[in-house]
Amino acid sequence: MPRNSARTSTYTGTHTGTHAGARDEESVHDRRRLRQWLAGEARADGVERRDMLRLLAAAGLATTATAATAGFAPPAPAAAGTAGRTERAAAPRDSSAAAVPGIVKPLPEAWFTSRGTNAETRFEALAGTGHHTPTDRFFVRNHTATPVLDANTWTLTVWGDGLVKGRTSEFTLDDLKRLPATTRSAFVECAGNGRSFFTTQQGQTVSGTAWTLGAVGVARWRGVRLAEVLRRAGLSRGAVDVLPRGLDADYVTADGTNLGRVRRPLPLSKALDDVLLAYEMNGEPLPPDHGHPVRVLVPSWVGIASIKWVGDIEVSAQPLYSPWNTDFYRLFGTAYPEGGSAPLTRQTLKSAFELPWNARLEAAADHRLTGRSWSGAGAIARVDVSTDGGVTWQPARLHDAPRRADWVRWSADWRPAAPGAYTLLARATDTTGRTQPQATVHNTQGYLFDAVVRHPVQAV
Numbered sequence: 001m002p003r004n005s006a007r008t009s010t011y012t013g014t015h016t017g018t019h020a021g022a023r024d025e026e027s028v029h030d031r032r033r034l035r036q037w038l039a040g041e042a043r044a045d046g047v048e049r050r051d052m053l054r055l056l057a058a059a060g061l062a063t064t065a066t067a068a069t070a071g072f073a074p075p076a077p078a079a080a081g082t083a084g085r086t087e088r089a090a091a092p093r094d095s096s097a098a099a100v101p102g103i104v105k106p107l108p109e110a111w112f113t114s115r116g117t118n119a120e121t122r123f124e125a126l127a128g129t130g131h132h133t134p135t136d137r138f139f140v141r142n143h144t145a146t147p148v149l150d151a152n153t154w155t156l157t158v159w160g161d162g163l164v165k166g167r168t169s170e171f172t173l174d175d176l177k178r179l180p181a182t183t184r185s186a187f188v189e190c191a192g193n194g195r196s197f198f199t200t201q202q203g204q205t206v207s208g209t210a211w212t213l214g215a216v217g218v219a220r221w222r223g224v225r226l227a228e229v230l231r232r233a234g235l236s237r238g239a240v241d242v243l244p245r246g247l248d249a250d251y252v253t254a255d256g257t258n259l260g261r262v263r264r265p266l267p268l269s270k271a272l273d274d275v276l277l278a279y280e281m282n283g284e285p286l287p288p289d290h291g292h293p294v295r296v297l298v299p300s301w302v303g304i305a306s307i308k309w310v311g312d313i314e315v316s317a318q319p320l321y322s323p324w325n326t327d328f329y330r331l332f333g334t335a336y337p338e339g340g341s342a343p344l345t346r347q348t349l350k351s352a353f354e355l356p357w358n359a360r361l362e363a364a365a366d367h368r369l370t371g372r373s374w375s376g377a378g379a380i381a382r383v384d385v386s387t388d389g390g391v392t393w394q395p396a397r398l399h400d401a402p403r404r405a406d407w408v409r410w411s412a413d414w415r416p417a418a419p420g421a422y423t424l425l426a427r428a429t430d431t432t433g434r435t436q437p438q439a440t441v442h443n444t445q446g447y448l449f450d451a452v453v454r455h456p457v458q459a460v
């Protein structure tokens with residue numbers, strides 16, 4: 001496939017012309033944010049000034065030394081809800097479990113691969129499970145460690161100059177549960193899911209956790225719409241950005257820089273659309289590792305938007321920056337503007353087989369290959385499977401009604417004619433017409449891998 005067609009399938013944001021509406025919206029929003037920062041009207045807490053200048057240059061916004069050197073002091077510490085934090089998670093006791101410091105739930109080797117402070121779901125562990133990822137097999141992505149919070153003393157503080165008269169509201173968990181509840185199915189997927197294939201399939205260097213395809217899970221989430229909570233907190237006409245922040249520890253980078261609590265601004269338009277404050281996952285209270293007692297759930301968007309252990313939400317009349325929409329979660333690289341793309345929003349398109357890497361399958365026997373496909377842009381329209389490295393393709397049968405922000409299970413039958421090595425491929429197409437390309441355009445942090453993954457198996 002020509003490089004160009006792969007390129008148009010990635011989320012570049014700041015380029016114009018070829019992108020879906022929502023992405024352009026964030027790109028426009030981002031340019032407005034940047035212009036306002038330049039004019040001294042936007043806040044960038046914990047973001048270096050040189051990073052802001054780089055973003056401005058990337059967006060093609062003129063930077064005069066005087067305007068850009070004005071400098072803005074970070075505001076006084078927020079009235080963050082600190083109640084309820086207790087101790088760090090203990091190490092897993094079970095010796096058959098992957099050792100991941102900071103994760104509370106058991107991580108049996110059969111279900112998880114440990115990656116630093118994170119645990120990746122093995123896709124083969126989903127074979128025969130239902131539509132939703134069982135909570136005990138759901139991947140965990142922690143910047144630091146799971147805080148074990150007490151739901152009885154937890155409160156959510158909603159504050160900021162985007163609220164009527166700058167008024168601050170506090171909600172207990174019971175307060176949230178008294179508001180109208182919404183239940184929906186949605187995936188949470190790390191922006192870096194599939195990152196290792198930039199290296200193993202494309203020979204490229206990228207930074208970050210070397211996930212295969214298991215940094216994704218689908219759950220049934222129940223909670224209250226963020227819009228409902230913001231309305232009760234008293235949104236003012238001037239509100240533009242919403243910044244949820246986690247109660248986990250400050251994130252300190254490898255080089256020792258303290259970036260503060262995990263937090264990432266959302267444009268108000270998304271916050272009012274389909275975002276939930278979720279307190280249940282698959283019919284149970286959220287477990288500690290997934291945000292107990294309450295997490296933000298931002299359907300279709302990169303996982304970092306879905307802040308766990310939310311303690312406060314700033315509603316701002318000024319555009320906001322955090323390291324998680326400046327240095328991180330933009331696309332950097334030779335195919336992108338010098339300061340990176342617009343902040344990432346929607347997830348991309350992927351497929352995975354529910355098989356181990358190098359699975360051994362009996363030759364000259366009938367097999368039903370199963371897997372899942374998902375897209376952040378729309379529902380899955382079709383999936384094609386190849387068992388000969390991409391020479392021939394057959395349509396897979398879809399076993400779920402296609403829905404936005406969700407995956408479909410699929411299957412395809414295969415009888416390996418003879419023993420030997422085979423490469424399985426699954427290629428999804430979503431309702432916006434996007435199909436997984438053969439290669440993903442490189443970005444230095446390895447986000448949004450969407451190319452067809454070549455899955456090796458052995459017929460024996």
Ligand SMILES: Nc1nc2c(c(=O)[nH]1)N[C@H]1C(S)=C(S)[C@@H](COP(=O)(O)O)O[C@H]1N2
Pocket residue numbers: 138139140141142143144188189190191217245246247248262289290291302303304305306307308309310
């Ligand atoms: N407070 C907080 N929220 C967070 C994170 C975190 O480290 N701290 N990690 C984010 C990232 S990068 C991802 S991919 C998802 C992972 O959600 P999960 O651990 O429930 O699978 O949570 C997001 N929310």
Ligand SMILES: [Mo]
Pocket residue numbers: 141189190191192303304
């Ligand atoms: Mo992530």
